[in-house]
Amino acid sequence: MTIASHKTKRREYVRAMPTTWWLQRPSYLRFMLRELGSGVLAAYALLLLRMLQLAGDPPAFTQLMLALTRPVSIVLHVVALAFALLNSFTTFQLAPRALKLHRGEEQIPDHLVSGAHYLAWVVISVGLLALVLVRR
Amino acid sequence: MAADHSERTCTLEVFRFHPETDEHPRFQTYQVPYHEDWVVLDALNHIKNEIDGSLTYRWSCRMGVCGSCGMLINGTPRLSCAAFLRDYYPRPIRVEPLSHFPVIRDLVINFDDFLHKLQEVKGWLVPREPRSLDDGEYRQTPAQLAQYKQYSMCINCMLCYAACPVYGHNPEFIGPAAIALAQRYNLDSRDGARDERFQVIQSNEGVWECTLVGECSAVCPKNVDPAGAIQGAKLQGAREWWASLLLSWGKSRT
Numbered sequence A: 001m002t003i004a005s006h007k008t009k010r011r012e013y014v015r016a017m018p019t020t021w022w023l024q025r026p027s028y029l030r031f032m033l034r035e036l037g038s039g040v041l042a043a044y045a046l047l048l049l050r051m052l053q054l055a056g057d058p059p060a061f062t063q064l065m066l067a068l069t070r071p072v073s074i075v076l077h078v079v080a081l082a083f084a085l086l087n088s089f090t091t092f093q094l095a096p097r098a099l100k101l102h103r104g105e106e107q108i109p110d111h112l113v114s115g116a117h118y119l120a121w122v123v124i125s126v127g128l129l130a131l132v133l134v135r136r
Numbered sequence B: 001m002a003a004d005h006s007e008r009t010c011t012l013e014v015f016r017f018h019p020e021t022d023e024h025p026r027f028q029t030y031q032v033p034y035h036e037d038w039v040v041l042d043a044l045n046h047i048k049n050e051i052d053g054s055l056t057y058r059w060s061c062r063m064g065v066c067g068s069c070g071m072l073i074n075g076t077p078r079l080s081c082a083a084f085l086r087d088y089y090p091r092p093i094r095v096e097p098l099s100h101f102p103v104i105r106d107l108v109i110n111f112d113d114f115l116h117k118l119q120e121v122k123g124w125l126v127p128r129e130p131r132s133l134d135d136g137e138y139r140q141t142p143a144q145l146a147q148y149k150q151y152s153m154c155i156n157c158m159l160c161y162a163a164c165p166v167y168g169h170n171p172e173f174i175g176p177a178a179i180a181l182a183q184r185y186n187l188d189s190r191d192g193a194r195d196e197r198f199q200v201i202q203s204n205e206g207v208w209e210c211t212l213v214g215e216c217s218a219v220c221p222k223n224v225d226p227a228g229a230i231q232g233a234k235l236q237g238a239r240e241w242w243a244s245l246l247l248s249w250g251k252s253r254t
Helices: A026-056 A058-067 A071-098 A110-135 B040-051 B112-120 B142-153 B159-163 B165-169 B176-186 B194-201 B215-219 B226-253
Strands: B009-016 B026-033 B070-073 B076-079 B093-096 B103-105
Touching: A026 A058, A026 A071, A026 B215, A071 A110, A071 B226, B009 B040, B026 B040, B040 B093, B070 B159, B076 B159, B076 B215, B112 B176, B142 B176, B159 B176, B159 B215, B176 B194, B176 B215, B176 B226, B194 B226, B215 B226
Parallel strands: B009 B093
Antiparallel strands: B009 B026, B070 B076, B070 B093
C-alpha cells in the first residue's frame, strides 16, 4: 500500500455570496437603505447649494422655487425627508457603537449615548427653526 | 415525566456535503424527538447517535464557552448549544455551516484564515516594560481593566465573521473578532505593542474596510461588541492622522 492511498480527497466547497444577500436579513436591508440614504442626502445638499448660488439672482431664484412646487418635486422632497429621518435614526442608534465612554469602572449605557444625540438633534433643529422664523 | 413530549417531533433540514462523493451540497431532512429543554446541538447529537452516524460537525463544551458549535440556524449565525428547539418549533429548523468560510464536510468549516488573522493582529500581551519574576506582577486598577474587559470575553466562535457581509465580499478584511482582540490589547494599560498593531488594523484591509453594518455585535453570544471595537479604532486612527497632520503643518511654519 502506498502512502498516497492514505490521503483523503480534501476538496472544500466555497459558497458564493448571492447578489441578493442584502435581502436575506432585515438588518442587511436597513443597512443598504441607510447607505442609499446618504446618496439621496448628498443630492439634496447639491440642491441647497444651488439655492445658495442663486440667492443673489432673485428672478432665477424665484424660477427655481416655482419648479420646486411641481408635484414630482414634492414627491422627491418626501422621499428625501424619509431617507433623512432613516439616516438620522439609524446613525443615532449606532452612535453607542462608536462612542464608548467610561466613568471610572462603569461604561456609560448605550441609551444615554444615543439619548444625548437625539437631544442635540432636537435642540439644534428647534434652534434653526427659531432662527428662520425670527429672520422672517 | 418526559412522556407527554415523546410523541412530538421536530424537523431538521441539515446541510450535507461529502467532499469525496458530493459535487454540490444538499439538504437532508431528519425527524428528531421534540423536548422543551433541547437545543439544536442536542438534536444533532441525537441524529449522530441514533439516525445517521455520518453527520459531521464540531462541538465540545455544550455550554457557550468553547465557541466550536457555531452554525447558521435558519440563516442566523448562532451557537447551536444555545439555540433552543422551542424557539423554532413547530417550524422546521435549517442548519448550515457558518457562511463565508469554505466547507470541509457537512457543518465543518475551514477557519485557517481566521487563525492567520488572529496572529496578524498580535492578539497577545506585549509588556510595555519587561519585568522579571522578582519584580512581581503587572498591576492594574479596576478602571483600567474596564477599558478592555468587554473585548476580552471573545470565545473565537466566528459568528461575527459569518454575519459580516464585508468579510463575505472581501476575505482580506481582518474582520470583527480579530480587530476586537487587537483593541483588547491596545486598550490594556500593561501593553506596549499598540503601534505595531496599528500598522495592521489601520490598513485598507483593517478598520476602514468596515461599513458599520453592525451585525457582528448583534450575533455575538458574549456581548463583545466587535462593531464598537472597530469604530473605536477608527476614532483613534482618525485622531492620530489629524494630530500628525497638524504637527507637520506646525513644523512647516516654523
